[in-house]
Amino acid sequence: MSRPCVxxxxxxxxxxxxxxxxxxxLAFADCIVPSYGAAASIDDMARGVLAGVAAPRFSLAGHSMGGRVALAIARMAPERVERLALLDSGMEGIAPGEAGTQERDKRMALLHKARHSGMRAMGAQWARGMVHPDRLGTPLFGEVLDMVARFTPEIFAAQIEALLNRPDAAPVLQGLRCPTLLACGRQDSWSPLSRHERMQALCPGSTLVVIEDSGHMSTMEQPGQVSKALVDWMQR
Incomplete structure (x- = not known):
């Protein structure tokens, strides 16, 4: 019997x-963690993932921006997606008016800092809102900064462009017909629980799991809770 692909x-x-x-x-499955390279749109990221995964069908989990890429894949190739998990993510496009302008300005200010002070210095500012307040200054926070520092300002700029031009994925959620998991850190201030509750309302039959004592980086902050949710999802 062939191993599942995740x-x-x-x-x-x-x-x-x-x-x-x-x-x-998920050691019982073949796990693939793609890189988006220099892709500067959610759809280009999705196309790159689809081209790089040989398995004809796979389970698909996306964290944060990865959830938006996962929804694009589900729209482009629904026949390949066996099940879907969206963690600390979202579905809306950029907000109109002042709210959208503020998001754009904040992201561009971070990019300016990355270009002039370095990725780690930018990350030390940006990542403060990404984790539970109790984890600031801990080794886990250092791991997040190490990860950010492995990227370049050019890749950061491409990913910002992708997010600022992200599509509205609500219709994709409404059309899902595969087992779907939504998970969110209780203290996620970036992609809050209320957003995931709205997503669940659009996706009949989906399961919503709250990750306790966690901010946005739930997979790293509460690995046990997230892993259990994913194993349960795979065994459904």
Missing amino acids: VLLPGLLCDAAVWRAQRAA
């Missing part, structure tokens, strides 16, 4: 380190 999509400025614990927990 594709684990990282978020903004994240790499395989964000999925380390979950890959170990």
Whole structure:
């Protein structure tokens, strides 16, 4: 019997380190953590993932920006997606008016800092909102900064462009017909629980799991809780 394939999509400025614990927990499957390279749109990221995965069908989990890439893959190639998991993610496009302008300005200010002070210095500012407040200054926070520092300002700029032009994925959620897991850190201030509750309402039959005592980086902050949710999802 062939082993299942699980594709684990990282978020903004994240790499395989964000999925380390979950890959170990899913040792019964072949786990793939793609890189988006220099892709500057969500759809281009999705096309790159689809081209790089040989398995005709796979389970697909995306964290943060990776969840948006996962939804694009589900739209482009629904016949290849056996099940879908979206962690600390979202579905909306950029907000109109002042809210959208503020998001754009904040992201561009971070890019300016990355270009002039370095990726780690930018990460020390940006990542403060990514984790539970109790984890600031801990070794885990250092791991997040190490991960951010492995990227370049050029890749950061490409990923910002992708996010600022992200598509509205609500219709994809509404059309899903595969087992779907939504998971979110209780203290995620970046992609809050209320957003995931709205996503669940659009996706009949989906399961929502709250990751306790966790901010946005739930896979690293609470690896045991997230791994259990994913194993349960795979065994459904």
